[in-house]
Amino acid sequence: MNSIDKAVVMEPVTWRDFVQLAKPGIIFSNLITAFGGFWVASRWDIDWALLVFMIIGTILVIGSGCVLNNYLDRDMDTKMARTKKRALPTGKMEPNVVLWYGIVMGIVGMSVLWFLVTxxxxxxxxxxxxxxxxxxxxxxxxxxxxxxxxxxxxxxxPPIIGYCAVNEQLDAGAWILFAILFLWQMPHFWALGIRRMEEYRAAGFPLLPVVRGSFVTKISMMRYVVLLVPTSALLYLYGYVGMIYLVAAIVMGIYWAYLCLKGFSAKDEEAWAKKTFIFSINYLTILFLIIVIDTVHV
Incomplete structure (x- = not known):
């Protein structure tokens, strides 16, 4: 162990380390979708106490998953540049502490959702x-x-957790929200996979870009984005949102497909992957903000 590693290990554990284990960025992005699902189901007739409890429970459950993900991936994280400085790979935090932190967080989150939501x-x-x-x-x-x-x-x-907090059933709205988020994730994560391909290869993760190459991955990305465009329009067709949402969803979806198409001729593949990855984040954030704004009233 070199002097830098020793310095990291000797640093005291702070509350920020516990927060980072829960991956606040992932929690925030998922919370946007949970909030959007709740709002669509409420149709502007908001039970604010229920919303707060749904948010708290969802934060804890997602945070639990992220903490346990850190615990299970601690050996692999030492092999990747973007993860090797986390608290577990550096030895700053004990694995058992992290494990129980994740378990307790999950139990509390489930209890909040069960007893105070639905x-x-x-x-x-x-x-x-x-x-x-x-x-x-x-x-x-x-x-x-x-x-x-x-x-x-x-x-x-997450969006159907929010949706079912209000409707208490898996109806068309819940399944449409699920489908939108499901289709969104493949082109989102595969863009990151292309950008960080060698890191994933070194860590031993059999991600699609690592195993099949970037060309096959780009074809798969295009398929999911193309499917996402009509799927996102279903929220309008089923009467959950208005025309503003429909136009925004179609325009952003077509632009994302255009970005994917440009990937086949990209001279700087890493720059293209970064741009596509960032757009996917913006797409989801903007889409769900517009869902909230343009939800049809009761």
Missing amino acids: PLSALLGLLGLFVYVWIYTAWFKRTSVWSTVVGAISGAV
Whole structure:
């Protein structure tokens, strides 16, 4: 162990380390979709107390998944430049502490959703947590080229947690929101995979770009984006949102497809992947903000 590593280990653990383990960026992006799902189901007739409890429970459940993901990936994280300085790979935090932190957070989050929101929201949270931690992180992420598709199931759960907090049923609105988030994730994460391909290869993750190459990955990205355009329009066709949303969803979807198409002729593949990845984040954020603004009133 060199002097830099020793210095990292000797640093005291702070509350910021616990916050970073829960990946606040991931929590925030998922919370936007959960909020959007809640708002669509409420149709502007908002139960503010229910909304607050849904947010708290969802934050804790998602945070639990991220913490347990850090725990399970601690050996792999030492091999990647963007993750090797995290608290677990550096030895700053004890694995058992992180494990119990994640478990307790999950139990509290599930309890909030079950007792203060709806049992269905809690069950959906449990499903998302199980798929993300045990099916995706512990199994598929290390063994299958289709790990991203499996992980997308858990990533598509937050909006229906919010939706079912109000409606308490998996109706058309819930499934449309699930489909939008499911389709969004593949081109989003594969853009990151192309950008960080060599890091994933070194860590031993069989991500699609690593196993099949960037050309095949770009074709797959294009397929999902093309499917996303008509799927996103279903919220309008089923009467949940207005024309502003429809126009924005179609325009942004077509532009994303255009970006994917440009990837086949990109001279700087890493720059293209970065641009596409950033746009995917902006797409989701803007889409759900417009969903909230343009939700049809009761």
